[in-house]
Each structure stands twice: as C-alpha cells, then as structure tokens.
Amino acid sequence: MSRTVYVNGQYLPEGDAKVSIFDRAFLMADGVYEVTSVLDGKLIDFDGHLARLERSLSELDIQKPDCFDDLLEIHRELVRVNGITDGMVYLQVTRGAAEDRDFVFPDPEEVKPTVVLFTQSKPGLADSPASKKGIKVISIEDIRWGRRDIKTVQLLYPSMGKMMAKKAGADDAWMIEDGHVTEGTSNNAYIVKGDTIITRQLSNDILHGITRAAVLRFAREAQMKVEERHFTIDEAKDADEAFVTSASTFVMPVVQVDEAVLGDGTPGPVSKRLREIYLEESRKAAI
Structure with missing residues (x-):
C-alpha cells in the first residue's frame, strides 16, 4: 500500500508527489530537515525538533513556511493515515524553487519554501x-x-x-x-x-x-x-x-x-x- 505524504499543503499518495527540478535543495542542497521518532503512535521530543528547525531556517535565512504553526497536526495526521505505531516522520524545508539555477538566493518575495513530510514504519524500533x-x-x-x-x-x-x-x-x-x-x-x-x-x-x-x-x-x-x-x-x-x-x-x-x-x-x-x-x-x- 502506498504511503500518504505531505507536499506543500497537500496530502498525496507518494507516487503523485512532485517537486520542481529547480528546487534549490535538489540543485544546491539548500534546505534543512528534521526526523521525529514515533513510539506507540506518539511523537518523541517534537517541541525540540520544531525549535531546532526554526533555528536552522533562521541561520540560513530561509523563510518559515506558512504551515509552520500546523506542523504538529501535519505530523499527527501522517502518523494516523499511515498507521504508524513505531517509526519516524521525516520533514524537509527548502528555500524553494527559483525560476532558474543560480548561486544567488532568490528574492524571498518571489519564492516560497518547499515543505515535504513522509513517514517510515519501523516496527520494534525501541527493541532494536x-x-x-x-x-x-x-x-x-x-x-x-x-x-x-x-x-x-x-x-x-x-x-x-x-x-x-x-x-x-x-x-x-x-x-x-x-x-x-x-x-x-x-x-x-x-x-x-x-x-x-x-x-x-x-x-x-x-x-x-x-x-x-x-x-x-x-x-x-x-x-x-x-x-x-x-x-x-x-x-x-x-x-x-x-x-x-x-x-x-x-x-x-x-x-x-x-x-x-x-x-x-x-x-x-x-x-x-x-x-x-x-x-x-x-x-x-x-x-
């Protein structure tokens, strides 16, 4: 069964998820990420991961995505729809997709961050x-x-x-x-x-x-x-x-x-x- 993933405000089957070839994470590794563990269907240390994400974005002058304040609910929804008991939620935020490849950062008024989340099921994670x-x-x-x-x-x-x-x-x-x-x-x-x-x-x-x-x-x-x-x-x-x-x-x-x-x-x-x-x-x- 295909996972449900989250891409830029949409919950999608993983096979339908798409990101631009001009996304700066793809071209320049211009993005940050977090991985939050799930045990017994619940998120571990979520607040710490969110705080570090905010710091990483700030250090690289990447805009906070519009969905930032909703990330807890997005994590929970992905855990729910994918039936994750033990596993992880991967979150990636990039500077976004510019009109063309360029080393210079695009104007933040012209580009929005790309946000991607997906789950990984890891049964027995705590009993490795x-x-x-x-x-x-x-x-x-x-x-x-x-x-x-x-x-x-x-x-x-x-x-x-x-x-x-x-x-x-x-x-x-x-x-x-x-x-x-x-x-x-x-x-x-x-x-x-x-x-x-x-x-x-x-x-x-x-x-x-x-x-x-x-x-x-x-x-x-x-x-x-x-x-x-x-x-x-x-x-x-x-x-x-x-x-x-x-x-x-x-x-x-x-x-x-x-x-x-x-x-x-x-x-x-x-x-x-x-x-x-x-x-x-x-x-x-x-x-």
Whole structure:
C-alpha cells in the first residue's frame, strides 16, 4: 500500500508527489530537515525538533513556511493515515524553487519554501537487536563544512562514511578532526571513563542533538557525572564503554572503536541504563 505524504499543503499518495527540478535543495542542497521518532503512535521530543528547525531556517535565512504553526497536526495526521505505531516522520524545508539555477538566493518575495513530510514504519524500533549487542565504529577524517550545527540536507559525506564503515565490516563511523572525535555520521558520540560520561561540547562543530539534550538531562537527574569537552580517538579506544544518541537509535551502545574492543565487548551498564531511562521518560512525555 502506498504511503500518504505531505507536499506543500497537500496530502498525496507518494507516487503523485512532485517537486520542481529547480528546487534549490535538489540543485544546491539548500534546505534543512528534521526526523521525529514515533513510539506507540506518539511523537518523541517534537517541541525540540520544531525549535531546532526554526533555528536552522533562521541561520540560513530561509523563510518559515506558512504551515509552520500546523506542523504538529501535519505530523499527527501522517502518523494516523499511515498507521504508524513505531517509526519516524521525516520533514524537509527548502528555500524553494527559483525560476532558474543560480548561486544567488532568490528574492524571498518571489519564492516560497518547499515543505515535504513522509513517514517510515519501523516496527520494534525501541527493541532494536543492535541495542542488545552494541555496534562497532571506525574512525574517519571529518572533512565536512564548518556549520555542522545547522541540520542541512548536505549528507553526502555522512553517507560515504556509513559506506566506509560497511566496507570495513563495522556499523558506523566516528569523524575525527585534529585527533578529536566530533560526532558520528548521523549521531552524537560519547565515551564513559570510570564514573564519567564524556561528550563534545556544543559549538558549530557538531549538531545540537535533540536526543543528546534529553539524554544528558536524564543522566544528570540520575546523579551521573557528565563532562562536556573534546575527547581524542585514543581516549575513545581506551574507554570503559561508549555510545551514540540520535532520534532514530535513541541510546545505542558502542562496543568497538576501530580495532579496540571496549570492556568485555558487550553494552556497558551506563549506556544500557541511559537507554532504559530515555525510553521510559520519552514515552511519558510523548504527544
């Protein structure tokens, strides 16, 4: 059965959805996106995703779409009509379709943002087999642009990084800059040493993860020690345990970094406990 998607004010069968070939996301990667998880038919951390979307649009001088204040209802309607119990809602806003290809931004009075949303069904999202055994990551050079705090659709290098990991027999990659871990290809990265959770501090260098913010808040509420600072790839290889966070994986244990097996090679107690807390608290607050 075809999904129902949303394109510029219309709910359509996915096969009928169309966007102009002159849309600047297609030509220039000139757009931003968000992915909101769905558990038990409800949206997780929606307000955080909406706030980050607004910030991303502002940073790139893209107009807020006319439907911005209706995005919650649009998300809910797509979840309803597509029968999503566990899964995700993908939202993309672009600068829009100009009359022709040009590096210069079109006049905002002459072009409207393009808005696209679709759902992805992921049964058993919270009970991922990977979360029980942990994942392996490799390290790769971080050669992305400098504004990684804006959630743009420029995802070619992260995609290439995931392919590098796959070819190496791993599950994902951590990106390295000046010897320090920035983040994963689609997630924030953490190590645990002793009783301390360590993750890179917020800046333009990394995405300001919505799941990251929630997990760190829950960790502090649980009296866990958190240190936000740069950490090296060598520190990661010598860590007691590690994990990543994202909207689609929640808290995912990492059991190997490059050739270094962490701990006994199974998910550690901190990452397992944080995953439990995150899922429990997020379900309570879901809308």
